[in-house]
Amino acid sequence: MSTTPPVTPPTPRRKPKPEITRIGDRQLKPATLMMGFGYDPTLSEGALKPPIFLTSTFAFPSAEEGKRFFEGITGQRPGGSEGLVYSRFNGPNQEILEDRLAVWDGAEDALVFSSGMSAIATLLLACCGQGDVIVHSGPLYAATEGFIARTLSRFGIGYVDFPAGAAPAEISAALEKGKALAAQQGGKLALVYLESPANPTNALVDVEAVAAARDAIAPEAPIAIDNTFLGPLWQRPLDHGADVVVYSLTKYAGGHSDLVAGGLSGARRWMDPIRMLRNTMGTICDPNTSWMLLRSLETLELRMTRAGENAAKVCAFLAGHPKVEGLGYLGMIADPRQQDIYARHCSGAGSTFSLFITGSEAESFRFLDTLKIAKLAVSLGGTETLASHPASMTHLSVPPERKAALGITDNLVRISVGIEDPDDLIADFAQALDAA
Numbered sequence: 001m002s003t004t005p006p007v008t009p010p011t012p013r014r015k016p017k018p019e020i021t022r023i024g025d026r027q028l029k030p031a032t033l034m035m036g037f038g039y040d041p042t043l044s045e046g047a048l049k050p051p052i053f054l055t056s057t058f059a060f061p062s063a064e065e066g067k068r069f070f071e072g073i074t075g076q077r078p079g080g081s082e083g084l085v086y087s088r089f090n091g092p093n094q095e096i097l098e099d100r101l102a103v104w105d106g107a108e109d110a111l112v113f114s115s116g117m118s119a120i121a122t123l124l125l126a127c128c129g130q131g132d133v134i135v136h137s138g139p140l141y142a143a144t145e146g147f148i149a150r151t152l153s154r155f156g157i158g159y160v161d162f163p164a165g166a167a168p169a170e171i172s173a174a175l176e177k178g179k180a181l182a183a184q185q186g187g188k189l190a191l192v193y194l195e196s197p198a199n200p201t202n203a204l205v206d207v208e209a210v211a212a213a214r215d216a217i218a219p220e221a222p223i224a225i226d227n228t229f230l231g232p233l234w235q236r237p238l239d240h241g242a243d244v245v246v247y248s249l250t251k252y253a254g255g256h257s258d259l260v261a262g263g264l265s266g267a268r269r270w271m272d273p274i275r276m277l278r279n280t281m282g283t284i285c286d287p288n289t290s291w292m293l294l295r296s297l298e299t300l301e302l303r304m305t306r307a308g309e310n311a312a313k314v315c316a317f318l319a320g321h322p323k324v325e326g327l328g329y330l331g332m333i334a335d336p337r338q339q340d341i342y343a344r345h346c347s348g349a350g351s352t353f354s355l356f357i358t359g360s361e362a363e364s365f366r367f368l369d370t371l372k373i374a375k376l377a378v379s380l381g382g383t384e385t386l387a388s389h390p391a392s393m394t395h396l397s398v399p400p401e402r403k404a405a406l407g408i409t410d411n412l413v414r415i416s417v418g419i420e421d422p423d424d425l426i427a428d429f430a431q432a433l434d435a436a
């Protein structure tokens, strides 16, 4: 006769340990918090690194709690769900990543997405309805510009743009124009959308001037800014009056050219409606990519600092070279207004810049084809140095007049400097310039 083993009582559900974010009155820096913030190993068998949670759904502790969690998901209870429900809404890896991304931006909340473009599309759809108007700086990342001009326009959403380097009066005029257009269409000025620095020219937007104009003309409209080129290390737009920070995490944040993801951060007031739409559409980042991004954020400051130092050394060499006609590098700005914007908004010049080769497309192509260390590829912000030719690649479909207005010439090569040895990079650029 077999005996049933005694039933052991269940261990009580463990509570997460309180977050350590200060020592005495010292607030810990993001570089320190990236190693532990938002994750309690005791909840995952002591695993030092968070496991990757491959599950589509989550078991509720009780029916009552399941109901409460759903009240958070559906927005009947503000601030998101108190517990995990279903992986289209959220998961442990994504939540830890969101907590850590918010730390970098000094934001109340953050959301992660399957790509930079799915973050941008979800943001725009959450903010705008029929008849509304977006006022945006130009140029924008080509897919963002296309989504506004060609997709949102099909739903009666209009736009007004102004050039990235615009002076305060020009910014105010664009907002007034946007407000008037919205009134005419029976909508509102729903969003001010910026990208700074702009790609590929590195023109900077005066975010502080945009915020002042918004406060005066359209106080209800949030300001979102694509901070992919300098963030989160060298520019913190929330400190300058922006409301939502936008990232392609594919670039510097991911940093190894091995994933595609996006992020938004800002106050809960702005994140809540965007989270609701992400819940509906399923544009959330997957657990594996989120885990890789947690790995990447641990070395973000190290990688970006080294890449920035390398770019400064490479540009110092390029600036004096007879085959170089000019440089669009934020560490060497000639225009006094751009220099003033830089001084007020940025803490570093980044590692992505444009290089104007003496000559045209033929010389640029010879230069690109002769590079030995730098790879010929679009994208930026990875550990490896990349070079591309915007006029014939990323901006090929831009009409000639707009290309000319944006300064995208046939002798422009865009470089994203990585973390290699700087003297090796200089040797590579030197031999490729000789061949051009």
Ligand SMILES: *Cc1c(COP(=O)(O)O)cnc(C)c1O
Pocket (backbone or CB within 6 Å): 115, 116, 117, 118, 141, 195, 199, 226, 228, 229, 247, 248, 249, 250, 251, 260, 261, 262
């Ligand atoms: C790459 C990029 C995007 C789009 O991001 P994906 O991750 O490729 O979807 C948006 N904005 C900027 C400035 C970018 O460089």
